[in-house]
Amino acid sequence: MMDWTDRHCRFFHRQLTRRALLYTEMVVADAVIHGARERLLGFDDVEHPVALQLGGSDPIKLAEAARIGETFDYDEVNLNVGCPSDRVQSGTFGACLMKTPALVAECVAAMKASVKIPVTVKCRIGVDDQDPESALDTLADGVLAAGADALWVHARKAWLEGLSPKENREIPPLDYPRVYRLKAGKPDEFIGINGGIQSLAEASAHLSHVDGVMLGRAAYHTPGILTGIDAAFYGEAPAAFDYSALIDAMAGYAARHIERGGRLGHITRHMVGLFHGLPGARRFRQILSTDANKPGAGVEVLKSAFSAVDFEAEAEAA
Numbered sequence: 177m178m179d180w181t182d183r184h185c186r187f188f189h190r191q192l193t194r195r196a197l198l199y200t201e202m203v204v205a206d207a208v209i210h211g212a213r214e215r216l217l218g219f220d221d222v223e224h225p226v227a228l229q230l231g232g233s234d235p236i237k238l239a240e241a242a243r244i245g246e247t248f249d250y251d252e253v254n255l256n257v258g259c260p261s262d263r264v265q266s267g268t269f270g271a272c273l274m275k276t277p278a279l280v281a282e283c284v285a286a287m288k289a290s291v292k293i294p295v296t297v298k299c300r301i302g303v304d305d306q307d308p309e310s311a312l313d314t315l316a317d318g319v320l321a322a323g324a325d326a327l328w329v330h331a332r333k334a335w336l337e338g339l340s341p342k343e344n345r346e347i348p349p350l351d352y353p354r355v356y357r358l359k360a361g362k363p364d365e366f367i368g369i370n371g372g373i374q375s376l377a378e379a380s381a382h383l384s385h386v387d388g389v390m391l392g393r394a395a396y397h398t399p400g401i402l403t404g405i406d407a408a409f410y411g412e413a414p415a416a417f418d419y420s421a422l423i424d425a426m427a428g429y430a431a432r433h434i435e436r437g438g439r440l441g442h443i444t445r446h447m448v449g450l451f452h453g454l455p456g457a458r459r460f461r462q463i464l465s466t467d468a469n470k471p472g473a474g475v476e477v478l479k480s481a482f483s484a485v486d487f488e489a490e491a492e493a494a
Contacts, residue, residue, distance in 0.1 A: 180396055185446040186223045187429055189395065191422050192402035195410040198226045199390075202256045204269075205232030205241035217248045220429075227252035227296070231259065233269040233279060235286035242287040242295065252325075253291060255283060257299040257315070260334040271334040274303045274315060281318035294325035298370070298390075300334045301354050308333065308354050316358055316367075326366035328390055329355045356385040376401060376408050383409075397449045423482050427475045440477060441469040451485050459484035 181189075181201045189198055203216055208230070219226060228245040230253060232238045242253045257280055259270035273280050280297070287295045297319045302311035316327055332348040350372050359367040368388030373379055379389040395402055406412040430443050444464040451457035463481035467473060 180446075182446075183219045183223070184429075184433070184443040185396070186226060187220050188426065188443070188446050189399060189402055190223050191425050192399060192417075193405040195406045195412075196402065197252070198223055199254065200226065200228050200250075202229045202231045202259060202270075203241075205230055205234065205237040208241035208244050209237060213244065213248075217245060217250075219248075224249075225251040227254050229254040229256050229298070231256050231269045233273060233276075233283065235279075235283045238283050239286040239290040243290045246291045246293055250293065252294045252296060253287060254296045254298055254328075255280070255287065257297055258330045258334065260300075260303075260336060271300055271303050272336055274300060274306065274311060274334070277311075277315040277318045280315060281322040284319045284322040284324050288323040295323065296326040296328065297324050298328040298330065300330050300332060301351055303334045303336055306333070308351065312354065312358055313361075316362065316365075320362070320365050326368060326388070327358075328368040328370055328388070329358065331355045331369055331371040352382070352385075359386045376404050380408065396446070398452045399447070399450050400452060419482070419487050423479065427478055430475050430478055434474060439469075440473040440475070444468040444478060444481075454485060456485035 179201060181199060186198045186200070189196075200217075200219075207216055217228065228242075228248075228250040230238060230241050230245070232241065232255075238255065245253050256270060257273045284295060284297060299312070299315055301308040312329065319327060331350050331352050331354060335343075335348060352369065352371075355367065355369045359365075366387045368390055369382050369386045370390035370392065373382065373389060373391055374394045379391065382389050391401070403417045407414040426443070426447070430440055433443060434440060445468075448461045448464045451460050460481045463477060463484065467477045468481070470477075
């Protein structure tokens with residue numbers, strides 16, 4: 177989710193669910209240590225609970241980056257061992273680390289020693305010609321023995337050569353049963369699942385086999401799905417979503433961002449899929465995709481976009 181789940185996206189998503197754990201986009205450990213930390217790591221307090229996702233392969237640097245993340249008050253730090261992008265591979269981290277599970281375990285141990293917050297790992301079931309049965313077990317055994325508090329598994333292989341990052345999200349077949357078998361063999365460990373999950377009904381079905389479900393592109397492209405999470409999974413009473421409160425929250429947030437020199441489009445680019453399939457959704461998308469990106473666009477553009485949507489139809493659909 178690099179370049180997607182930035183602080184503006186997370187603020188927006190937090191208005192839709194109070195309880196779900198949100199993740200940052202992956203931030204490279206070197207950037208955390210040497211870069212503009214407030215720009216890279218800063219976030220609004222309303223985003224809690226929120227996890228910092230790190231990329232890297234040097235235990236010392238990852239430990240330092242995790243420590244810095246803890247000082248920013250993140251609730252968790254996550255090591256990405258699943259991203260297959262060329263940029264990540266060139267830095268010898270991400271999915272290519274599936275080939276060096278002992279190094280991943282060393283990284284986790286170093287991170288655990290440097291922070292008090294949970295340290296988790298996100299991985300694939302394997303890469304290239306690896307056998308997912310042995311590759312995933314080896315990685316899981318190593319990181320959990322090193323102290324990882326949870327393992328999130330994208331239930332696909334990653335092909336590091338021959339497939340683009342987009343193709344790696346679509347072409348390698350999903351193998352949910354492989355993740356279920358991992359959990360069955362580790363009943364006392366937290367094992368979560370990710371990959372291709374499109375609805376809360378699918379998420380609920382997975383929870384019969386694993387401890388947690390991670391939504392990525394479904395949550396981003398159709399963020400309205402998030403409005404049902406608190407009632408479906410956290411025991412809160414079902415209720416009609418308060419879109420007037422959402423409008424006020426996003427307008428206020430946008431106004432503050434613009435006052436600091438930002439642009440409305442930095443925020444609204446994450447919101448275009450909110451009313452997917454509802455009357456007025458097309459006009460909502462048009463306004464946010466065009467008018468919100470014009471120089472000088474202000475919160476009145478955001479309010480205009482919301483005014484195009486038939487909220488009564490949304491309530492009936494719910």
